[in-house]
Each structure stands twice: as structure tokens, then as C-alpha cells.
Amino acid sequence: MSNLLDTSVAPPWVSSRRSTGAAAALDHAAAAGARRAIHLACRGLQKSYRKGPLGIPVLQGIDLDVREGEFLAIVGPSGCGKSTLLHLLGTLDQPDAGVVTFEGHRIDDLPAAARDLLRNRHFGMVFQFYHLLPELTTLENVLAPALIAESTIGYWLRRSAHRRRAWELLELVGLAHRARHKPRELSGGEMQRAAIARALLSRPKVLLADEPTGNLDRSTGEQIMHILGELNRRERLTIVMVTHDPWIAGQADRTVHLAEGRIQQG
């Protein structure tokens, strides 16, 4: 299990630069008798939004470890910076200070192309507002990561494999009968299930979910949570989910609280 931390063989999304400082300390901490390998982690993350000369501090030093196969819920009131944290973990944004590591490698300072690749291959993301592309059908939305990853010719060469995978996932989330529908013809729950299928297409190692049930009623939310729980158990998918709802958070293995820009103990 410690081979996950073996930095002698760099994964494709990592530049030749070695992780340093805080990341090295993190490696050390992980090696020191952890139950499972640390999959995704951050140290001393700070982020503030600048409004004119004043900075509004949102995150003020976040330390977080997510272990492989763990289902972690981050709970906090609205506006406390949960989405901001998730975006930083998913390399959609860059922190003012601190590091983010993935499988022992620092990822927050990677060049844009490497971060694009990372998001495309290794992270799946699910958002509160589903964020499906309205011009594409459900099937095409699910296929989007493959469409983005492949060149035109490459896609046509591996088209059937991609489509088979997309159909599998649609069946997994129970949306096969809706494959040809446009997102606007789907209900909220269906859209979120399609978004989950999309997030899983390129067999990511980590799923980042930003209030996946935030816009859904209780029973639909339960459906979504059921799917996420199954994925975590069966596929041993690492899931980081943020939510303001303690009940939803209760479905996860572990819950941490975010308040005033820091992780409160939980």
C-alpha cells in the first residue's frame, strides 16, 4: 500500500518537479502508521477573494487528509467556503497559500495542461446545479470527458468502447431510458444522476461532490446518496462531498466541519 506514495515513478500528470516542503512532510505523516494511504490532502490552504484593496478571507489554513476509498463529508453553513475548498482540491482554482497533494504529488502548482489532464482523468466532479451541457443529450453529456480527452480521429477509433462505458454508467444510475433526452427534459434527480454518470466515465479515482443533493427533495436526495454510497463501497471510490445538511453528511464514513475558514474537529 505504500507504493502509492512511491514518487520514483511519476504519474503522467506530474511535471518533473519534485514535491517539496509541506508535501514532503505530508508523505512522512502518511507513512507513519496510517490505516489506508492518503489519497488527497491539503495543508495550510488559504484563499481570499479580493474586492478592491480589501481581501475577504474565506479559507484560513485548511489541513485535510482524505484516505483511499474513504467517503468524507465536509459540513458547514452556507457561505463558509465549502465550494471554494472543493474547487481548490479539484485544481479548478489556485490557493493563495498552502499545498494540495494527490497520491503524494503536489498538484496545485502544476501547469495548466497537467491540471486539465488531472481533472479529465482522475477527478470526477458533481455540482449542486448539475451543470450539464444543454445542447447535448444525456448520453453525449455522459460521454463529454471522453469527447474532451480524445482527438476527433481517436474518438471515432474508440467510439464503441466509450459508448459501451457510457451506457453501462447510464444503467448504473438508472437513466438508460433517458439517454436521448436533452437535460431540460429531465428532472433534477435525473440530471444529477446523469452528472454522476458523467463524472465516472473516465474511471476517476476521486469524486468531488459539491452539495449533490442541495437542489433535490429528501427522497431524490436519498437516491443520489444511495448511488454514491454504493460506488464508495463497491468500487472503493474516494468521495469528498460538501453539504450544509447534517443528515446527508451522516451517510458518509467521516464528517468534518468547516467554519470560520478552518476545519473544526469532528
Added chain:
Amino acid sequence: MYKLLLCWRYLRTRYIALVCIISVTLGVATMIVVNSVMAGFTHEMQDRLNGMLGDLIFRSRSLDGVLDAEAHMAQIRQVAGEAIAGMSPTVHVPALMYLTVGGELLPRQITLVGIDEQTYASVSSFGKYLQHPENRRQLQFRLRDGGYDVVDHQADASVAKPRTVMKNAGWPWRRYKSMIDRQRADEQRLLESNAAATGSAAAAPAATQNPFQQMAAAHGEAEPEGRDFDPASEQHAGIVLGIGICGFRMPDGSDQFLGLPGDDVKVSYPLSVVPPEITSHDYTIVDFYESKMSEYDGSFAFVPLRTLQKNRGMIDPKTGLGKFTTIQIKLRPGADAEAVRDRLQNAFPAQLYQVSTWRDEQGPLLAAVHMETMVLNVLLFLIIAVAGFGILAIFCMIVVEKTRDIGILKSLGASRSGVMGIFLGYGLCLGLVGAGVGTGLGLLFVAKINEIADLLARLTGQPVFDPAVYYFYRIPTIVEPLTVTWVAAGAVAIAVLASVLPARRAARLHPVRALRYE
């Protein structure tokens, strides 16, 4: 791959983009139509200009001309013989021509050209514009018995209005006219004798009615001396008139004639003496030519070279050699007209002779047409450029509208260049579709331009293409593939250029800000 898919979907779902396409399409179509029509007109004009003039014009600077065309032609042949296909000496002189219409004399200012009917056809396509089929084969300055074209042989029989009066042209018309004239003279005599009988002296003396009889008499070289000239069986020297000199076209496209082959005209021009004196002679119209260049058709008249030389006193009494003013030169195909011109000009003193190509002769006209085409193209291209700004504005709107989608794509791992590619590709698609449809429409319009003109004329009751103005029956068009390619490529380039700015904006959007965008 997603770029193509999204481009395609955006094209199909954003109908506002169609507006951009339409403006590009219309711009391209207009440019193609305008260029084709201009090219058609220019070609037609050049063809006819070159057809009327020789390729090269060797001209004496003296209006009175210089002696001995043969010697000059021999010298020209010596200088540039290998490039020359044919030569023909001519005499050009400004003249005044009088047509008799309903007893009235109508003066016409013309350029009288003496041509050698044996060789002139070898330097000019003048012959093919004549109205009698025999004359088109070999011009003769003899009145024909009839058989002049009733329908313009250069036009579709379906569109040209028949010229029914031409049915009678030739000897039948001449005999008929002389009979009428004789009857009228008889009546006149009768009236005069009646008037004399009643003692009234009001009738004007016959001689003053026709000033030319006096003038001709003064020079003592009127028609065949010693016997009476019988107009019913004899003709004067033949003259070929530009159809615009003694005819005009009505707005409905039919032609009216003030005279016909068989009628006589009187022509006055300066004698080749110092100080100049005016002389006049009768000529019989033997044919019309119709080059459709109103500049020529309305001013040129052709007579036999030898006759003109004799009548103007251009023949040296000692040697019997005639003077000429110009030698028309036809070059072999592929010969470089400018180079031959320069060689000839160097071989002859420039104070006495001027050598020019037909393009030099028509330089201002050709330059004006060229200029016109250029200006039109610039204006029309500006229209496409305006369409480009439309694309820019609408693309910016679409980028704003698609902000969240751009964030989604980035969160799924799309690169900056990929996002930029979507919008550049979108612009390219718009440009291609717009230019493609525009090219198709333009070519279709060009192919059916005359039908469209007819339809418009019927709808508005106003002829769009007035044959009275242009002298053609149909709008001439030439599609130049190179021009079409350039226009289409230019339109596509403008569409792509216009999408660069919005595409860069899209590429630079911060993914988080884009995702949070509502």
C-alpha cells in the same frame, strides 16, 4: 472532438447566428454577381474595342496623311515582321454627314474612315458586325439586292425585336425611293407651272432648296459628268454607317431607322490642301455595322479607301500613290503588343508618327471601368466586413450566454485552446456556410440574371436593363473562378477573424467564476 460537436450544436440551436450567416451570404452573393457582370461588360467591351481597332495603330500625326502606305508597310514589316499577321492602311477624317429624312436634312458629326476592303478584314473583326450575310463574308461597297438581316444576328432571336424595315433594304428600297422622288418632282413642277400661270412668284427657286448642288457645282466634281445619274439603277460610292448614326433604339428594344441601305447621304470633309477647303460628295448606304459600342456605332462611317483618297485630293498626280493617315496592324497570337509598339516607335520619328496599342487608345475608358470595379469591390467587401462585426457582437453575446458551459467544459478538463477552438470553429463554420451558400446563390443569380431582370421589369413595369441604353439585349456575365475563390476565402477569413476576440475571451474565462456565473 467536443469542439466539432459543440460547434455543430451551437450552429443548430443559435438561430441568431443565422443572421450573421445571412449577412455574409448576401455580401458574398452580391460580390460574385457584381464581379461577374462587370467582368462580362468589360470582356464584351474589350472584345468589341479590340475588334474595331487593330491590335496596333500606326498613325501619321498629320490629318492630311502621308504618301505611300506600301513603303511604310514594307518598313514596318522589316522592323517587326515576325509578329505581324496583317496590315491595312486607312484614312481617318472628321466629317459632317447629312441624312435626308422626310425632305429635311439632318446633319451628323462622324469620323469617316477610308478602308481597303481587301485587307481591312485581316486586321479587324469589323466585318462580323455587318448586317448583310454576304458582306460579313467579304465586304463589298456595292448595294445588295436585299437579304439584309431582319433580326440582329448577334442576339438571340427570342429576345431581339425584329427590324422589319430591313426586309426592303437594298435595291428594292432604292428603286422605290427614286420613284417617289420622281413623282414628287413632277408634282412640284406642276405646282410651279400652275403658280407661274396664276402670276404668283411666291415659290422659292428650286436651287436654294438644296445647298449642296451649289457646293458640288462649285467644285466641279459632282457625279458622273456628261450624262444624267439614274438613282433607280445606279449607286454612288458605297458607305457603311454605324447603326447608331442613322438609327436609335426605342425603350421597348425595337429599332427605328432614319435611313436604310439604298438611301443616299451627303458627306462633307476637308480637302487635303492648305488652306483647308470643304468638299462634299454623295454616298449610297450599302450596309450598317453594329459593334454595340455606342461610341463607335454612333460616329464611324466607312467608305472605300481609294474613293476617299480621290475625293479628298490625297492622290499624288505624278505617281498615282495615295496618302494614308493610319495603318492598322494585326499581331500574331501571343505577340507582345507593347514590345512591338516600342520597337516600331523607335524605328519611326515620333514627331511624325505615333504608334499605340488598342489598349493605349482606349486607356481612359478601360481604366475607368477597372477603377469602377475596384471601388465596387472595396465597398462590397466593407459590407462583408460589417457582417464580420455582426458576427463579433453576436459571438460575444453567445460567449456570455455560454459562460457556465465554458466553466463546465473546463471542469471536465477542456484546455484553453480547446475552448478557443470551439468558438473559432464556430466562426469558421459560419463563414464556410455563409460563403458557400452565398457562392451558390451568387452563381445561380448570375446564371439566371436575365430571367431575373425580365421578372423585375415585369413586376415594376420598368426595364431593369434597358437595351436602349446598353445596346445589348442580354446582360453579359463572366464567372471568374479565381475571383469567386477569393471572395469566398475573404468572407471565411473575416468570419474567423471576427470570432478570434470572443474565442479568446472564452478561453480566458476563469473556470470557477464561469461555474458560479448565473
